[in-house]
Amino acid sequence: VIIRAVMLGVGEWARKAHLPALTAHPQVQVVACVDADSDRARSAAADFAVPAWYDSLDALLADRVEADLLVIAAPDDVHPAAIRGALSAGMAVFCEKPLANDAPTAIALSEEARAVGAVASVGYSFRYSPAVQALRADLASGVLGEPWLIEVAEHNAQFHPLMGKPLNWKADPEHARAGALFEYGSHVLDLCLWLLGPATSVSAHLVKVLPQSRLDDIATLQLQFAGGAVGTLVSSWLLTGGFPGITIRLHGSRGLCQVELNDTIPGGERYSHYELDGSVREVVTTAPLLHGPSSYARLHLDDLVRVVSKRTDPGDVLPTIAQAAHTQQVLEAALSATRSWVQIPAPLTVFPSVP
Ligand SMILES: NC(=O)c1ccc[n+]([C@@H]2O[C@H](COP(=O)([O-])OP(=O)(O)OC[C@H]3O[C@@H](n4cnc5c(N)ncnc54)[C@H](O)[C@@H]3O)[C@@H](O)[C@H]2O)c1
Numbered sequence: 001v002i003i004r005a006v007m008l009g010v011g012e013w014a015r016k017a018h019l020p021a022l023t024a025h026p027q028v029q030v031v032a033c034v035d036a037d038s039d040r041a042r043s044a045a046a047d048f049a050v051p052a053w054y055d056s057l058d059a060l061l062a063d064r065v066e067a068d069l070l071v072i073a074a075p076d077d078v079h080p081a082a083i084r085g086a087l088s089a090g091m092a093v094f095c096e097k098p099l100a101n102d103a104p105t106a107i108a109l110s111e112e113a114r115a116v117g118a119v120a121s122v123g124y125s126f127r128y129s130p131a132v133q134a135l136r137a138d139l140a141s142g143v144l145g146e147p148w149l150i151e152v153a154e155h156n157a158q159f160h161p162l163m164g165k166p167l168n169w170k171a172d173p174e175h176a177r178a179g180a181l182f183e184y185g186s187h188v189l190d191l192c193l194w195l196l197g198p199a200t201s202v203s204a205h206l207v208k209v210l211p212q213s214r215l216d217d218i219a220t221l222q223l224q225f226a227g228g229a230v231g232t233l234v235s236s237w238l239l240t241g242g243f244p245g246i247t248i249r250l251h252g253s254r255g256l257c258q259v260e261l262n263d264t265i266p267g268g269e270r271y272s273h274y275e276l277d278g279s280v281r282e283v284v285t286t287a288p289l290l291h292g293p294s295s296y297a298r299l300h301l302d303d304l305v306r307v308v309s310k311r312t313d314p315g316d317v318l319p320t321i322a323q324a325a326h327t328q329q330v331l332e333a334a335l336s337a338t339r340s341w342v343q344i345p346a347p348l349t350v351f352p353s354v355p
Helices: 012-024 038-047 057-062 076-088 103-115 130-141 180-196 292-310 321-336
Strands: 003-008 028-034 069-072 092-095 120-122 147-155 199-207 218-225 230-236 244-252 255-262 269-274 280-284
Touching (some): 003 292, 012 069, 069 076, 076 092, 076 103, 103 120, 103 321, 130 244, 180 218, 180 321, 199 321
Parallel strands (some): 069 092, 092 120
Antiparallel strands (some): 147 244, 244 255
16 A cells, blocks of 8 residues: 655655655655745755645645545644645644644644544654663563653754854744743653543643743753653753653653763664662663654654555554543643742851852
């Protein structure tokens, strides 16, 4: 079965991850590129030998282009209308994260996809990391014992002033509801939920560091999971890190396992078991990433194509739209959990200042 795919939003990530993956896939034929910027749509179509391009999804649908899958890598505020366009045309959906800018919309989208029986997945692609999957298998088989605390972080210096890339729509409240929390925090939050199940409460601290920032540059969350474990999350687009700059430390009653996803590590990933005294017991060998940092999106798209073409059960890795709606509920709660701070009395003593 050949899956006819349309690529919507042909910016940085689509060119780096989705278009190379889709055009190399033996079962996929990319039938059109769509971008609001027609020069980008035209040049992506030319560069990836895609036969047609459009400057809007409406124009593509009006042209009655036949397609089975819409891959969405446009700004966050564009996601809902694009998903609805795909569902109305009977297409399956791969939408980049976060699903939407607010939880009610995310829940409505999930319900609408369910109502029409569409396969719909959201770009929480780090579930396809071999190291993350090894951690999940160890958790399931009891190697870690009862999970107590998860510490997750995703940070790299994408928008650090010294990196030369100015803040873009990702830091603009017209297009994104949160900054680093949505851009990176949503990914590691999804991993927490995939590993430990639903979260029941959250507190957050969202910080603007750059003078021109209108959304958070650094976000920290504390999480309580229904299963009993607690968590801490740090995300930022200013702090030092490789790509993707993810660390997961899962502490259980039998010790600690740690995952590092970072392209400065040979192979891009490391998965380690620790002794209680902090020494490394074992560095577990995991499958190599064959396509560098775009491997995660490739493996994700492979899985989605499998589900769409064979019409099979999604299994338990594919990030479903319903799961992404819960991630959005946690994000929504985090955004309203930033206003309750308990004041601490002044200290009894003076702390020495740094000379
Ligand atoms: N999973 C990951 O690791 C990962 C990495 C980077 C980005 N992303 C996600 O991918 C998406 C795109 O991010 P990016 O970094 O490529 O951004 P980008 O700005 O480089 O690209 C976005 C593209 O969408 C186009 N666009 C804007 N409005 C549109 C509309 N209404 N219809 C069609 N196209 C439109 C823009 O012209 C641009 O070409 C975001 O949702 C982002 O969160 C995911």
